[in-house]
Amino acid sequence: MIPYGKQDISQADIDAVVEVLQSDFLTQGPKVPDFEAKVANHVGAKHALAVNSATSALHLACLALGLEKGDWLWTTPITFVASANCGLYCGAKVDFVDIDPQTYNLCPEKLAEKLERASQENRLPKVLVAVHLCGQPCEMESIHKLARQYGVRIIEDASHAIGGKYQGEFIGNGRYSDITIFSFHPVKIITTAEGGMAVTNSDELASRMNLLRSHGITRDSNLMTHEPDGPWYYQQIELGFNYRMTELQAALGDSQMDRLDTFVARRHELAKRYDHLLAGLPVTTPWQHPESYSGLHLYVIRLHLGTINKSHREVFESLREQGIGVNLHYIPVHTQPYYEAMGFTAGDFPEAMAYYSEAISLPMFQGMTDEQQDEVVRVLKSVLNIKEEK
Known part of the structure; x- marks a missing residue:
């Protein structure tokens, strides 16, 4: 059987993972920040946050943008269910915008029509998830212009698109969105086995996603509500999740980025x-x-x-x-x-x-x-x- 997709693992990838297995850290060590820095530098983003799946990254992105009960999230109907489910995880309602018959991506013209109707009906979305289906980017300039007009935040679901470019710049640079999501599932372009990443240029959004990916726990005294009891001290200041990426996954992803x-x-x-x-x-x-x-x-x-x-x-x-x-x-x-x-x-x-x-x-x-x-x-x-x- 010739599969529709398959990972490409080199000896360098294997060596990178074995090196971690022989190190002191299997999780929460230096490899995750190294991998994050490599991706951020490559795509031209200020911050990158590695997590255990692109679905987790989508969820964190929605939470960071303040999506909650009573809000709307819009996306395309031609996508994996995670692009819509991330809105439901936050208690929001979900709707869809039909696709362009040529690109198969969310259609800017249909988006404009739907936003105009929604504005009249007082049901504008808080978040739009624009999915770069097959790796081809959406018409982000047009989508961004509409989003600014109606006060909508944008997540680029670039699960298919790392390494691609729009208007000569790497997808993920954040020019036309608040947060971009990548997937590193084995059939994707590069892999960490399972894994994902959120990239953004916003210090505030990055800080919130960082907090929420690890139980809502912080050791930063500037974020704590009262003085630490000692050097061992941490505080849970929000209800977060265990969405962290392991050192093994990050080492594999870091090595894959070289190719x-x-x-x-x-x-x-x-x-x-x-x-x-x-x-x-x-x-x-x-x-x-x-x-x-x-x-x-x-x-x-x-x-x-x-x-x-x-x-x-x-x-x-x-x-x-x-x-x-x-x-x-x-x-x-x-x-x-x-x-x-x-x-x-x-x-x-x-x-x-x-x-x-x-x-x-x-x-x-x-x-x-x-x-x-x-x-x-x-x-x-x-x-x-x-x-x-x-």
């Missing part, structure tokens, strides 16, 4: 090969914004079902049966039973549903060989009844 640019460059090579190899087939290949440099976490095609004598499911299952580990990113969040119980229906966001009815994620990972990619295309052509040229 980030190489990883993304290889993904671009593979994407260009796919574009060439799939030309003329009854599929739509991913459009890339000319002013962006995608992280290319995913390579999603859309089937032209009107000209294919098979259903979406039949194509998907046939590929899997023949050893091509395709996937589908994502099932629209508003169609999940938990969200249907809130009153959402499948027809609420038609562009998202149209995408879902046609999308298939082809294998895309930096360790993928040209031969493996050729096999993916060969099998896809066979499934679509496309004869190979001799």
Whole structure:
């Protein structure tokens, strides 16, 4: 089986983790701040906070921005459920903005229309989570302009996008958002096994996320409500969580960062090969914004079902049966039973549903060989009844 995604672990990565295992610290040592500094420096952010998952980072970001009961969080329906669930964790209500049919990201035009209606109805969101699907950044300049107009805070969910660029600058620099989130799950561009990170240019937001990721406990006398009893003293001043990243994870991530640019460059090579190899087939290949440099976490095609004598499911299952580990990113969040119980229906966001009815994620990972990619295309052509040229 050729998987849709796979980690790339080098001997240097292994050595970095073994070094930690042989050290005095397995958690709360020097490797986490080293990793944070490397990511912050790379993307051009002032602060970086490593945590145990991107979901935890999203939750902390929402809390730091003051999201609470009675507030609204908006995001895209084409994302992993965590992009919406982070609002529910805070007691907020969640709504969605339909996608752009070309980029598959949250559509700025639909956002503008929805914000205008929400302003009239006094139900504007406090937080907007803009998801860079597949690694391609949203139209952040337009989204940021709208957010400023209506007083909305922005989280960039860049779980797919570390190493990518928008307007020539690395995603995560914070020019058009309050906080950016990265994921380091094994199928993502770099990995810490499980793990995530929040980056921001705000001292205040960074301080609050730092406090909340470790039980709401501080040893900073400036934050304490009364004088310390002694050098052992700490205070819990908020209800926080254990969202810390281990030294092992940070060591792996720090080592992986050394190859980030190489990883993304290889993904671009593979994407260009796919574009060439799939030309003329009854599929739509991913459009890339000319002013962006995608992280290319995913390579999603859309089937032209009107000209294919098979259903979406039949194509998907046939590929899997023949050893091509395709996937589908994502099932629209508003169609999940938990969200249907809130009153959402499948027809609420038609562009998202149209995408879902046609999308298939082809294998895309930096360790993928040209031969493996050729096999993916060969099998896809066979499934679509496309004869190979001799």
